[in-house]
Amino acid sequence: MNITLKALSAALGLALPMFSHAADDALIQRGAYVAKLGDCFACHSAPRGKPFAGGLPMNTPMGQIYTTNITPDPDTGIGRYTEEDFARAMREGVAKDGHNLYPAMPYPSYAKVNNDDMHALYAYFMNGVAPVKQANREPDIKWPLNMRWPLKLWNVVFLKSGVYQDKPGKDVAWNRGAYLIQGLGHCGSCHTPRGFAFQEKALDESGSAFLTGGLLDGWFAANLTGEHNVGLGRWTEQDLSTFLKTGANAHASAFGSMTSVINNSTQAMNDTDVTAMAQYLKSLPASGGYGGAQYAYDPKATKVSLNRPAFDPGAKVYAAYCMHCHGVDGRGFAPMLAPLAGNPNVLEKDASSLVNVTLNGTGDLVVGGIPAPYPMPKYAPVLNDQQIADVLTFVRAGWNNNAPAVLPDDVAKMRKSTNAAR
Incomplete structure (x- = not known):
């Protein structure tokens, strides 16, 4: 009987820690999924930087700020944060030392995250993320706009608490x-x-x-x-x-x-x-x-313009640089090559995205580890501001899109703000 009890005790002694470890692993794994839902990686990982170590530049009306290190490094990251500190930063935009975060950090949204997800997220960042010793970079915002105390008032007016x-x-x-x-x-x-x-x-x-x-x-x-x-x-x-x-x-x-x-x-x-x-x-x-x-698709007038590109400078640029991917009919070859006819981004009154993507192209879309085969190339080195304005005006008018024209000044401003050199 004693041998049986000892054996049972030994078995329990081994089993209980294994069960606890399994539960911890499950919580961390769940937290990793919650981090995916929150897209934490995208903002807190700089290009060619280490995961969650911060340093990604973000433009705001006041100037440029840089995302912070949220790895569990105790000196430069959040390694000394308690779960309460972590939840406060997430939901109220207040760091452990009491300074307010800029609302580029989407804490007004994260205020709605429930306690179970917050607990799992904390477990993941403390136990499932590798610590990285990388100091945070100060924002490029001049005084007095760099003062943080007005953010306390901002929270009083605009932050709505409650999951x-x-x-x-x-x-x-x-x-x-x-x-x-x-x-x-x-x-x-x-x-x-x-x-x-x-x-x-x-x-x-x-x-x-x-x-x-x-x-x-x-x-x-x-x-x-x-x-x-x-x-x-x-x-x-x-x-x-x-x-x-x-x-x-x-x-x-x-x-x-x-x-x-x-x-x-x-x-x-x-x-x-x-x-x-x-x-x-x-x-x-x-x-x-x-x-x-x-919107209702109509290719007739646009097809005529493309048959005589010399009479329309935008059509001429389109025929030379765009038509092989997006087609005479403007319907592209979806989903690999985007349509332009009826595309909501083309119809939008604000053409900023069209100007930006034409100048700077697209980043690599990688799904299941496989990059998309036909990314939009950069045309900033190839086309001048007038040519880009012409072709976007043509696209926004074509196929019954009926969207407003793009001006060369719009392109010039975007080229300057995104450092898209010719």
Whole structure:
């Protein structure tokens, strides 16, 4: 009997630590998934830098700031943060030493993250991320705009505390999608217009400005409401799911900062979460846009222009540099090569994204470890400001797009702000 008890005790002694270790591993793994949902890697990892060590430059109306080291290094990272410190930084934008973070850190969205996800995220960053000793870089913001105390007032006015609460009358999938879009996914940080104090004009679907598109860091993040022309009105839930998993569909392809979202976040989401996000977005009524008739494809006039490119300088540039990928019909070869006819980004009144992507091309879209075969090349060294303005004006007028013209000054300003040298 004694031998049996000793054997049982020994077995329990071995089993209990193994069970605890397994539970810890499961929590860390869950936290890694939550970090994917929050796209933490994209902002807190600089090109050719180490994961989560910070240093990525971000442009704000006040000047350039740099993302911080969020590895568990005790001296330069967050290794000395308690879970309470971590949650406070995430939800209130206040660092361990008490200084306020700039709202480029999407803490107004992360305020909605529930306690279970926050706990898992903390476990991951403390135990699943390699520490990196890399000092944080001070922002390039001149006095007095670099003073942080006004951010305390900013929080009083604009920060809404409280984790996401399920909306009555909505099903599980809709609420899950709303939680991911509004909270961890912080989609409004880019896709909602900002106010005079750099605040998002709405934080959920109760505000008419929510996800109606916004200009940020040289890109215009698209309208995600049901607006027919510049939004998702013509997209199905499956179109949305395909875009989130692959970065391309029959309507558009990812570029700019959305490329890193696809690369580091949405493609790693499980199908249930992707479907929930698509369902929530498709439930949003049309908002934003700039009026006008609903888009309907018409290739006739554009085809005539391309048959006689010498009579239209934009058509001439298009025929020489664009037509082999995007086609005479403007429909491209989706999903590998984006359509231009009816593309919401082409129809958008603000042409910033089109100018930027034409000058600077696209980053590598990598899905399942395989880079997209036909990235948009950089035309800054090849075409002058007038040529780019001409071809974008042609594209925005063609195939019944009926979008406003692009001016050479628009291109010149973007070239200067993005350091796109000729």
